[in-house]
Amino acid sequence: MSAYDVVVIGAGPAGMAAAVEARGAGLSVLVLDEAGAPGGQIWRGVEAAGPSRRGVLGGDFAKGADLAAAFRASGADYRPRATVWNISPEKVVDYSAGGGSRQAAAGAVIVATGAVERxxxxxxxxxxxxxxxxxxxxxxxxxxxxxxxxxxxxxxxxxxxxxxxxxxxxxxxxxxxxxxxxxxxxxxxxxxxxxxxxxxxxxxxxxxxxxxxxxxxxxxxxxxxxxxxxxxxxxxxxxxxxxxxxxxxxxxxxxxxGVVPNPQITRLLVCDHVFDTAQRAFVPVLDADRMTSRAGVYVAGDGGGILGAAAAVLTGRLAAMGAAEAAGRPVDEGARGAVRAALAKDAAVRPLLETLYAPAEAALAPADDVVVCRCEEVTAGAIRHAARLGAAGPNQVKSYLRAGMGPCQGRVCGMVVAELIAAARGVTPGDVGYYRIRPPLKPLPLSELAELGEAEPVAAQ
Amino acid sequence: MTDTIVVGGGLVGAAVAYGLARAGDTVTVLDEGDVAFRASRGNFGLVWVQSKGDGRPEYTRWTRRSADLWPEFTAELRDLTGIETHYSKPGGLHFALSEEEMDARKSLIHRMHNVHGAAEYGAEILDGDEVRKLVPGLGPDVVGGTYCKHDGHASPLYLLRALHEGILAHGGRIVGDARATEVAPDGAGFRAETAAGTFRGDRLVLAAGLGNRALGPGVGLTVPVAPQKGQILVTERAAMAFEMPTHVVRQTSEGTFMIGDSHEDVGFNLTSTTPTMAAIAARAVKMFPFLKDLRIVRSWGALRVMAPDGYPIYEESRDHPGAFTVNCHSGVTLAAAHALALAPMLAAGRLGAELDVFNAGRFDADAH
Amino acid sequence: MPTRIDAAGEPIAFTFDGVRVEARAGDSLAAALLAAGIDTTRRSAVSGMARGPYCMMGTCFECLVVVDGVPNRQACMVEAADGLVVTTQDGAVDAFAHEDGGREMLA
Structure with missing residues (x-):
């Protein structure tokens, strides 16, 4: 098992900025990303896009090329096409790449896995x-x-x-x-x-x-x-x-x-979350350094609450500064203050956007015959019935109906299921909670898992 | 009509509550919130007779009685609720991966046959070739196994939903988010304090799994249950190919393969850990090489509710008659007995003599 | 029909259910299929209904296909390459597909 001061998960704006900042502070950094090239979703394909495509996509897209170049030059150990499938409470990161699984011990984990569409x-x-x-x-x-x-x-x-x-x-x-x-x-x-x-x-x-x-x-x-x-x-x-x-x-x-924070890793690690009524989404509870309720686990970018790409770069830097400080490295307080000020300025537009583009109630309350869990084909009506039967939250609905048990592991239906139960019970999604997320974070071949297994079998009954 | 409070809405509490409601009691089930140590959600889904009750023949008989009641039980639930538990009884297999394991299985089966008679117990010892005839594609490390025709499997999750629907259909009610924090005698009956308020009834059944340990003393019951963790892996859906359940792998009615068989004493910890998951996977690939390319979609850990000797605890409070406790780690296997045999005893207000041996007093005797 | 706004990427080709699909290097399988007007990639293992790419970012598992005999691969996460043999993911996988005679032995 290899060991790093920081393991960054995701190579979008937040992950790249975090990696560059952490390398600048002298930390060893491993960056794991599912895509084949850096950029995340917002700057996807930014290195490969030619001038005409960049022109179409606009100036904010082109900015990503500079950060990608800085990231490539940062000395971070960057593994594209690597899928993280488990993180232990002790911060051992399991990931799959090239048909095999590896483990990396992390001093700090920076989760930069962004947002998913509601x-x-x-x-x-x-x-x-x-x-x-x-x-x-x-x-x-x-x-x-x-x-x-x-x-x-x-x-x-x-x-x-x-x-x-x-x-x-x-x-x-x-x-x-x-x-x-x-x-x-x-x-x-x-x-x-x-x-x-x-x-x-x-x-x-x-x-x-x-x-x-x-x-x-x-x-x-x-x-x-x-x-x-x-x-x-x-x-x-x-x-x-x-x-x-x-x-x-x-x-x-x-x-x-709209988009909501990708909750898989912070839920896997059972970090504290709150339901943000303005964003109408669950967000992990973070301190000023972007650290979650689990020591040494940070969230950079939209996974900590939707702020957009410019802010993701800033929160990536903050998380890396926090991790560096925790590792005993000096942090330039002037630089940190400037990042916080820029973040506050950038975030000023959020209340307007959140109010204007709050999801329409119909999206949160589909008709009874509409399928909500696409994988297992579970309807809104079945979920409402389960709530009336006594299901207090999404995990009981999952047990009753298999909602969230398909290959997407609840990524698509989770928010709607929480909203439906909350509405049926007359409470908020914050009261009913969210799916408990368990490994593997993405489906993993049994043989690949077996190869990690020790030679001695588990005690049989 | 008797008002009965059942503390616990898992497989044990729901089966008992279903049976009570069916027998005419007015039943209130107090269930926990969405996140709790729910053994029911982690159940492997075996209706399993072989190897149950080595050294405790009453447990073998009770298990067998439940297995025999299962066909009637699942049909009744289907007729009442429309929910299919997908119970089937093709018999079950337990494999051995070494001669040592095989010898241990053989001695176990011989002991059981000596007590119960081979015809009654019904397990067979199979060599490697015989096992391969029943389950093609087994790996070379499988040296043999044991087969029992009384074994079967069912979906624990559909069973739980059917029981909950059945409780409502018989006029009972289920109160969610009502974790009981205290139970006590109250006048001629009992009360339970919960997050959702105070509930009163003529009778009380504690079926709160590991929660029984803390609740029991409130009504004069000592319930020495402790957690034993098990982890399970489940694959993506595959075409149906594998009818017979085994002690480590079974294909569910959806086509997913459940892979289990870990036993850890780690206290109240549900985390799925990579080393245990990997060890389960390695053992499964050895036994069933054809599973190797399937993808694991989920894993989970759950806590078995274990008495010190591994057998159930059924007991009525001596100091406060009308208060009962029901505990076991085989919520699916014993569901039929709990609903159709135990619940009628509870409705009548008295446990049958055949359950005397499951009194928690046995642990006091062990201490002397 | 979809169009491409520039000529980036070397031309490559693979097959989908036996039909040749022209693509560009750098395309995901899902992108190449959509560009070719193909947007049904699997049949549900639950109901059999037709499904196709939805999120294009690895989240939804709707674009599952069989790639060179390996089932349930996310077409949006697999890069298109010359000569790949891609087919519709038709419901649940067959655990015995690679086992010589395994299926027959069960029959």
């Missing part, structure tokens, strides 16, 4: 042809692939960002069907003065929306009752809009309702 269960969302909006953007970033037939459905900054990038690529989407309820803009407006501290982010948002509308993309706002029609493939999006019932023929639907 599930948007609705009629028809299982059909081929339906993806997330993030999936559309990944196709664009990594392969330059765009689908002009795409209808974006939902809400949130990413939805507008991808649409505007498609416009910049000269292939605008077919339509945008936005579910932001009427009145949200007014509610969000009270956060405008605070948000102006990060005027650049606000201006970028306005430019994106303007560009999409200027390109002539039909934008339907304030819609309700969205569903996807089709038998064995998406065929149309139906909804109620300003002009009554609408139907848009399409074979490509991209759903989005």
């Amino acid at each position: 599930p948007v269960p609705m009629a028809g969302w299982l059909l081929p042809g339906v993806t997330t909006a993030g999936a559309s953007q990944i196709l664009l970033k990594t392969s330059g692939i765009v689908e002009p037939d795409t209808v974006f459905v939902g809400s949130g900054p990413l939805l507008w960002l991808v649409a505007s990038q498609m416009v910049a690529a000269g292939v605008p989407p077919k339509a945008i069907v936005e579910t932001v309820p009427h009145g949200r803009l007014m509610a969000a407006a009270k956060h405008l003065p605070g948000a102006l501290k990060n005027a650049a982010a606000l201006a970028k948002g306005v430019r994106m929306m303007w560009a999409v509308k200027a390109a002539g993309v039909p934008v339907h706002t304030g819609v309700t009752d969205v569903a996807i029609a089709g038998a064995t493939h998406a065929e149309a999006v139906t909804f109620k809009g300003a002009d009554g019932a609408m139907r848009i023929e399409t074979r490509h639907v991209a759903l989005h309702m």
Whole structure:
């Protein structure tokens, strides 16, 4: 087993920044990432993207190339295509790479596994042809692939960002069907003065929306009752809009309702979490150095609460400074103060975004016949019934119905299951909790696990 | 009509509560919250007779009685709730990976046959070739095993849901998030203090697993149960290929393979640990090489509820008649007996003489 | 149909259910399939219903395919390469697929 001062999990903005900072402090660093190249989701394919693709994706994307270069030069031991599948309470990290599993002992673990898209269960969302909006953007970033037939459905900054990038690529989407309820803009407006501290982010948002509308993309706002029609493939999006019932023929639907922290590792390690009502998501409890309730385990980036890519770089640096300090290395307090100030400025735009793009209630309360757990095909109605039967939380629902027992291990359905039980019981998701996450974090061949086993068998009955 | 409080909504409490509600009691089940030491969720799902009760023939008989009741029990639950427990009884296999293990199995089976008679107990000793005829594809390290026709398996999770639905169907109620912190005599009956308030009843059944140890003294019961950890791995779904359960691997009705068989005394700790997972995997690949390419999707640890001698504890409080405790580590195997044999005794207010031997007083006697 | 906005990546090709799929080096299998207009990659092991890529980032396990005989691989996490033989993941895996005669022995 190898040993490192710091093991960073994830090579997105937060993970790369953490690795660079920790190397700067003289620590030995191992970076494990599932992708084949650094960048995470937000800067996915940033090293490979040529000038024209970078032009389409915009200046914030191009910034990632500089950090990726600094990361490559940092001297961190970087293992791409490495999947972490367990971390012990003693911070031994088990990971799979190249068909075998290895173990690394970590002085500190920096979890930089980012965010996942909030599930948007609705009629028809299982059909081929339906993806997330993030999936559309990944196709664009990594392969330059765009689908002009795409209808974006939902809400949130990413939805507008991808649409505007498609416009910049000269292939605008077919339509945008936005579910932001009427009145949200007014509610969000009270956060405008605070948000102006990060005027650049606000201006970028306005430019994106303007560009999409200027390109002539039909934008339907304030819609309700969205569903996807089709038998064995998406065929149309139906909804109620300003002009009554609408139907848009399409074979490509991209759903989005914001992103939530990827909870797998902090839940595996049984770190304390709270339900953040503004983000409508569980977030791990972190101290000022981004350390969780488990000593030596830090969270950098959106996994600690959604703040975006610019903030992820800053929180990555903070986590590494914290780990360096804990390892007895001197930390430049001036630099740390500057990072904290920049973080506060960057975060100023969040209350406005969180209010404006809070998920529509329908996304959290799908109809009884809508499948919520995609792997095991468990409906919202079955989950509500289980709650009435006495299931206090997601783990009992899992036992009753197999929700969350499929290969995705609850990654897609977890948030919705918690919301459904909370609604059925008249409490908050914070009261009902979340799936207990157990190893392996990703499915792992039995033979690979067996190869780690000692020669002597476990005592038989 | 008797108002009965059952503390514990796991397989043991739910089976007893189901049987009580079926017998006409008005039953209230007090269940814990979502995160608790729930042995039921970690159950392997065997309805297992072979090797049960070595040195305690009453336990063999009780286990066998439950196995014999299972077909009727699962049919009744299906008719009442529409939920299929996927019980089947193709017999079960226990493998040996060395001659030493095989010799130990042989002596065990001989002892059991000497007590119960071969016809009654019904286990057979198989050599390597005979085992391979029953389960093709076994690894070369398997030297033989034992087969018992009374063994079977079922889904512990569907069983628990069927029992919960069945309790409601018979007019009982289940209160979630109601972890009992204290039980005590109360007038002519009993009360339980819980996170969800105070509950009162004419009778009280403590079926709170490891929680019984702390609760028992409140009604004059000593319940010396302790945790024994087991870890289980489960694979992705595979095409159905493997009907017969074994003591370490079984294919579930969904097609997943459950792989288990670890016994650790580590206190109240549910963490899935890599060394134990790897050891379980290594042993499974030795026995079943064809499983090697399947992916493990989940693992979990659970705590068995173990009495010092490994046998159940069934007891009525001498000081406070009407208060009972029910404890065991075989919640699936014994579910049928708990629902259809034990619960009617509890409903009548008296444990049958055949259960005398399971009184916790046996541990006092051992001490003298 | 999807289009590519630039010509990055060397042309490569693999097969999906026996049909040749043109791709570019750097594509994931899922991206290459979507670019070729193929968006059904598996049939559910629960109900048999058709499913396809959903998240494209390794989260959802919807894009499962068989790659060179290895089942249940995430098409969005496997890089496309010349000559790969990719097929639909049709429900549950067969544990005996690689065992000589294992299946027959059971029958």
